[in-house]
Amino acid sequence: MGEKWFVHPYIPNSVPDIREEMLREIGVDDVEALFVEIPPHLRFKGRLDIPEPIRSEAGIQRHVEQILARNKTCKEYLNFLGAGCWQHHVPAVVDEIVGRSEFVTAYCGANYSDHGKYQTRFEFNSMMGELLNMDAVANPIYDWGHAAGISLRMASRITGHNRVLMPKTTGPERLAQIRNLLQPQVMSTHIAIVLVDYDADTGMLNLEDLRNKISGETAAVYIENPSYLGTIENQGPEISRITHDHGAIFIVGTDPMSLGILVPPADYGADIACGDLQPLGIHMNCGGGQSGFVAFHEDVAYLSECPLELYTIMETEVEGQYAVAEMIAERTSYGSRDKGKDWVATASGLWTIGTAVYLSLMGPQGMKEIGETIISNARYARNLLGAIDGVNIQFNTASFKEFVVNFDGTGKSVSKINKSLQERKIFGGKDLSGEFPEFGNSALYCITEIHTREDIERMVEAVEEVIK
Amino acid sequence: MKKVKLRKFHAASWDEPFIMQMGNAGERGILVPGVDPEIAQAVGEVESLVPENMRRQTPPALPELSQYHVLQHYLRMSQMTMGMETGIDIGEGTCTMKYSPKINEQLVRLPKMTEVHPCQDEETLQGILEIMYKLQGFLSAISGMDMFTFQPGGGANAVYTNACVFRKYHEERGELAQRDEMITTIFSHPCDAATPATAGFKVINLMPDKNGYPDLDALKAVVSEHTAGIMMTNPEDTGLYNPNVEEYVKAVHDAGGLCFTDQANANSIMGIARARDAGFDACHFNIHKTFSSIHGCEGPASGAYGVREELAKYLPVPVVTFDGQTYHLDYERPHSIGKVRSFMGNLECIVRAYAWIRSLGPDGLRLVSETAVINHNYLDKLLMKIRGVTRPYGPDKRRLEQARYSLEKMYQDTGVGTIEVRDRMVDFGIQSYWTSHHPWIVPHPFTPEACETYSREDIEYWAAVIAQISKEAYEDPQIVMNAPHTQAIRKMINLEQLEEPEKCSLTWRAYKRKKELA
Structure with a gap:
């Protein structure tokens, strides 16, 4: 270490006397004696080519704030971007809870010491189950694209x-992600x-094309509702019928924010x-706020093929007391490595x-009202934009919060x-x-509840000004 | 060493119902913006905006609670969760439970991060792009690789990215149909086996030799014209640095395969050894482990994936570039594997890592690794004195930042195994340890990692807890067998149900239905 030595606040044993005593x-x-297993020629001899440290906390704060200041935000600008990452109001209580040290810093602690984490997961599953009208909700993974791919x-x-x-309206980035998961053609398990x-x-699925392309060899029909392009698909029951007539599984990707006013996919036959x-x-x-959910009916075939962690309610020695625990863990990659179902991991x-906190705050009435505000705001914007000379709305059908202009x-x-x-100052x-x-x-x-009429x-x- | 006084700890035990059992019809947790009257007039009734067959008729049976009570419930949930900041979390080895500095948490919660949309014009993303670009450089310096991506949303997602990159490499060379085997080692993380399987490869798991290293002869026997590559770890979870690592790399390279090293265990090698110098073509880091981002009850996480020059063209899009003045997002990369996760990944993790590295500098990073190794060796000295604890493989070999121990002897002597010890240790106010991934090659395993965050006193306390439980196991095993005693809930019963899906309930509605049926 030499002359550059300093006692670091994140490293208690950087105090030289303590270090010496521990080595003794x-x-x-x-300390070199502890690295004897690394052959000398594989030891890195130089000094890492990274900048000298900023030694004070004040200095770090100033430095990073100055860099981040170059970002423009959707609070400073009026934002109409969506496409899979959407600007909605985040309740203060949600921020308070996800900022709690215990949740921020816990990891894989077991059932007893982390009981609150497990109970919260079960509550999340239960509330998502209500929103989706499904009995089995898995522990979420990276994002929608991954959730769709593993489904x-x-x-x-x-x-x-x-x-x-899959529909041609699927977003190309999500499709690229799914293509990776379904493998190139040359692989034997493609x-x-x-x-x-x-x-x-209308932007809705072309049923004739669906009938032409589906067969007894089809594993699944996947649709999105609302679609990537914002349209509401109202042929769900018919698509479900066609899918099931061919013995295939019906998968629906959905924006859960719409489900206070839109029928959940299960109600029109989604598996x-x-x-x-x-x-x-x-x-x-x-883009760091994504999290992909997967839900299905309580069917052993589905439970057994799900790669994600599944949690069940359990009982304890005390009557009336509950615990929550992971079930059929052998099925996952943690249980069986490459013999498990795909993989599960920190996500x-x-x-x-x-x-969980959000849905608890919103309740049924909150989810209904927010859906109503979003769909009304979006329709208002869509009507006004569509009325501008030279500007047209791409599809003549109902949409939720997004639409193509x-x-x-x-x-x-x-x-x-x-x-x-x-x-x-508009995105x-x-x-x-x-x-x-x-x-x-x-x-x-994309228009949401955060947008006012003004x-x-x-x-x-x-828009009227800039297209002139 | 001073005598350690074990704490008389009791966890918060709120006896709290599920939130679905709470509240009253009509209570509200939050009010949302209503429909503006002029908008309502302009667009008409909401019903008219939703096709009739798509209108939700039955509201979701979500709980109805006031705001205070939602807050209170989840505060209680948090209190019944032992974060690493309250319980000494030396036990969760391979996870590198290090302190994630609060100043960095403040920085990522600024609107300059939270209120940014990933599809904004790159001109308006210059701050975050600068941090991404510079962190790529730091990780290149640490690993010797040429280019990094932060798109993977976790370590396993980065390992999967590697499987996709190797796949693309062989595909472009027209050899993919032939090269359909990926080799890994049984002491590597399960994702090193599972993600290439998901990517379509046949997976070969190398077992350890008698010294605990992956069997080199077995590797030489399996490499062939079918080999796509190897995905291995060094040091493995045993904490043993494999001194012959270059021979593994050479065997695979000679067969035409590529070599990846999973660096989930990189906390011991920053400034000490570099992946590229051992010949690897690619590597990854867990930003939420080695580089201090939060663990967040398992995410959001970030897997930084790095490659040497020749493989850079395969990285997922977009890639961050710099022209000397402005940072850009490059999507025009025809050889790219495309996407492994939406947008650019969990960038809040990237900001934390950047700030953490800047607070340490080159010597500080090395100090982190040195201290992690000193801490572990100090802990090892204490653990090896405890009755019933053994450490398989290479008794005279130095471990780096962690090691896998066994309680097999304790189990044979007393009937107390690693699960019982895990469930007892929490009674002393420390987090339960992590045992090992499956299969348990080492019987009754546990895998501590005393990273640089922990003080000498923390390490001594942790070892004293294990010593106390050993004493109990040999003198009064029922204390351990009936543990935990001071937690939020008592011991679970009917554990066999966890293997019987029809007896499980994944949601409250399913549970209620089954109870009523019963």
Whole structure:
């Protein structure tokens, strides 16, 4: 260490006397003696090429704050971006609870010392079960895309088939993530993805194309409701019927924020529901707030093929006292490595706690009201934008909080429009011209309960100005 | 060493019902913005906006509680959870339960992080992109790799990313159909076996030789033209640094495969040894372990995945670049594997790691690793004096930052095994230890890791708890067998139900239904 030595507040045993005493107790003269197993030629001889330390806490705070200050935020700008990460209000009580030291710093402690963590997980599962009208909710994983991918893999294992049908409206980034999970064609365990067309007017699934592409070899039909493009799919019962007639599994990806006013997927026949928890009380965190849920009916075939941790209520020696514990653990990769179902791992535990608090605060009435406000706000924005000369709404069907706006008639590209909006401190909708070139110059606008009428009107006026 | 006084601890025990049993119809936890009257007038009734067959008719049976009572309930839940900040968490080895500095927590909770959308124009993301870019450089310095991605949402997701990158590499060379075998070692984390299996590879698990290292002869026997690569760990969970690591790398390279090292156990090697120098093509770090991001009851986590130059083109998109003035997000990478997680990953973890490294500098990072190794060796000295504790493999070999111990002897002598000890130790106010991944190659295992966070007194306390439980096991085993005694709840019964799904209930509604049926 030499002249650079300093006692570090995160390292109690950096006090030289303590270190010396500990080395003496261990029975060595020098710390180097503890690294004897590493061959000398594999030892790193230099000094790490990273900057000198900022020694004070005040200095660290100043330094990082100065860098982060270069981010512009959705509080400073009026934001209309969504596309899988959505700006909703995060209740103060959620922040208070997910900021609790015990939850922030706990990890894999067992059932007794971490009983509160386990009970909260069970409550999360139970409330999501109510929202989704399903009895089995797994412990969440990274995000919607991963949840959808492993749901499709579950369906493949349950049915023994290796072909799945997905809508062409699936977001390309989510699709890329799912493609990785379903493997390239050359792999012997590859699952083929067949994309099903959408109706050009409504954005809903083209049922004729679905009927043409489905067969007795289909493992699953996956749809999204609301879709990536924001449209509400109202053919759920029919898609479910077609799917089940062919012995396939019906999987629905959904935005749980919509389920105070929209029918849960189970009610129109979904066997598996999946999606992202982020809208339910998690800050956007530049994409760091995602958490993928998977739910299904209480069916042993599904439970046995689910790769995620499953928690059950248990009883204790004291009558009337409950515990919560992991069930059929052998099935997971923790239990059986490569012989387990896919893999399970550290993913987004804190966000399940945040979601539990969120749903407890909202209750049935809160979820209904927020759904009503969102769908009304979004329709208002959609109507005003659609009324601008040269601006068109892509689909004529119902949508929840997002919708596709086409700017072809303005003669301006979305990137140009968004740049101009940004100068007016507005983040316009996500540019879809790369993701869905068939929509021309289009953008995906997202409106939620955080937008006021004035916000929407300000955005619409700005759009009118910048397309001139 | 001073005599250790064991605490008379009792956990909070609130006897708290499930939240689904609480509250009253009509109570509200929060009010949300209503529909603006002018908007309502303009767009009409909500019913008219939702297709008739899509309207929810039955409201979800969520609890109805006032705000105070929701807060109180979850505060009680938190109090019945032992965070690493209250209980000495030396026991959760391989997890590197280190202190996550509060100043960094404050920084990631600033609106400059929480209120940022990942699809914003890169011009408005310059702060976070700068941190990502610079942290890539720091991790490259620590590992010797050339380029990193932070997209994976956890360590296993990074290991999976590696399986996808190796897959793409062989695919582009037209050899994937032939190279469909991935090799790993049984003491590597289960994800080193499970994620390549999910990626479509046949997996070969190497068993340890008599010294505890993966069997090199077995490796030489299995490498072939079918080998895609190896995904291994060094040091493994045994804490033994494998001195012949280059021979493993060479055997796989000679067969045309690639080599990845899982660096979940990197807390002992910062500034000491680098993955690239041992010949590895790729590696990962658990940002929530080695680099002090929070554990958060298992996430949000971050797996930083790094590769050497030749593999950089396969990394997931987008990649952060710098032109000397401005940071950019590069999506135009035709060889990329695409995505392994949405957006750019859990970037709050990245900010914590950046701030942590900046507070330490090059010598500080090395001090972290040295101290972690000193702490472990100090703990080892204490543990090896305890009756019933053994440490398999290489009795004379130095362990680095952790080791796997066995209570097999205690179990044989007394009937008290590792699960019982785990459930007893919490009565002394420390977190339950982690045993080992499955299969238990080492019988009745436990795997402590006394990282740099812990003081000498913490280590002595932890060892004293194990010594006390050993004494109980040999003198009055019922104390241990009936533990825990001072926790939020008493011992679970009917554990066999955990293997019988039809007897389990994953939600309150399922439980209620079954109870009523019964």
